[in-house]
Amino acid sequence: MPRKPIIAANWKMHKGPADAAAFIEEFENLIGGSSSVEIVLSPTFVTLPAAKAALANSETTQLAAQNCHFEDKGAFTGEISIGMLQEIGVDYVIIGHSERRTLFGEDDAMINAKAKALHAAGVKPIVCIGETLEERESGQLESVLRRQLEVGLKELSADKMPATVIAYEPVWAIGTGKTASPADAQQAHAFVRKVLGELFGEEVAAQIRIQYGGSVKPANTAELMAQPDIDGALVGGASLEPGSFSEICKNAG
Numbered sequence: 234m235p236r237k238p239i240i241a242a243n244w245k246m247h248k249g250p251a252d253a254a255a256f257i258e259e260f261e262n263l264i265g266g267s268s269s270v271e272i273v274l275s276p277t278f279v280t281l282p283a284a285k286a287a288l289a290n291s292e293t294t295q296l297a298a299q300n301c302h303f304e305d306k307g308a309f310t311g312e313i314s315i316g317m318l319q320e321i322g323v324d325y326v327i328i329g330h331s332e333r334r335t336l337f338g339e340d341d342a343m344i345n346a347k348a349k350a351l352h353a354a355g356v357k358p359i360v361c362i363g364e365t366l367e368e369r370e371s372g373q374l375e376s377v378l379r380r381q382l383e384v385g386l387k388e389l390s391a392d393k394m395p396a397t398v399i400a401y402e403p404v405w406a407i408g409t410g411k412t413a414s415p416a417d418a419q420q421a422h423a424f425v426r427k428v429l430g431e432l433f434g435e436e437v438a439a440q441i442r443i444q445y446g447g448s449v450k451p452a453n454t455a456e457l458m459a460q461p462d463i464d465g466a467l468v469g470g471a472s473l474e475p476g477s478f479s480e481i482c483k484n485a486g
């Protein structure tokens with residue numbers, strides 16, 4: 234079966250509940266109630282309930298959290314459990330974003346703990362991977378991606394992997410305006426799918442969707458999505474305006 238493209242908006246630390254509700258009303262009107270791609274919005278924790286309410290009648294758009302803790306409960310000040318997110322009604326959780334890795338010290342082992350907890354709870358993970366500019370220029374692209382996949386996805390069952398999304402985001406392209414060329418992005422995505430095949434079998438790897446992230450905008454979406462191993466986009470800044478994000482979703486289809 235062909236892989237349905239998945240376009241996810243990572244709003245990061247933007248948009249409170251009122252802004253999110255206004256965005257969703259305008260965005261849903263622009264999309265028009267149908268889409269050939271799967272659409273996911275990822276607001277801040279405090280905005281998730283308002284976003285869920287605003288999406289109550291949506292036929293196109295699902296909800297993701299930007300992070301989670303791997304424990305069910307405990308003395309983890311400032312953290313949110315997967316069970317709490319399930320009560321709100323999230324469909325996905327983003328884990329391993331480069332900002333979580335670099336700013337908050339999350340390593341592959343912690344990301345693996347989150348991935349296993351999400352799988353156990355039946356919540357779909359969006360697992361972010363990607364190299365820095367220094368790693369790319371020093372020829373470490375494949376070794377970095379392989380390590381992030383092998384450790385981050387360790388001990389996950391193959392039967393649940395088709396519900397997992399991998400987001401390849403070269404760190405040097407996030408929020409910089411720089412984008413990997415479609416050929417470069419495809420090369421990285423093809424390598425990721427090759428490693429997934431080694432870990433879970435080629436049949437499973439062929440079902441896993443791999444997003445590209447890093448300065449995605451309406452003008453470059455169609456060319457990126459035309460690549461055989463690019464199955465969607467994790468969109469940052471360009472997802473903050475309904476018009477821009479709706480154009481990306483339409484162009485991806």
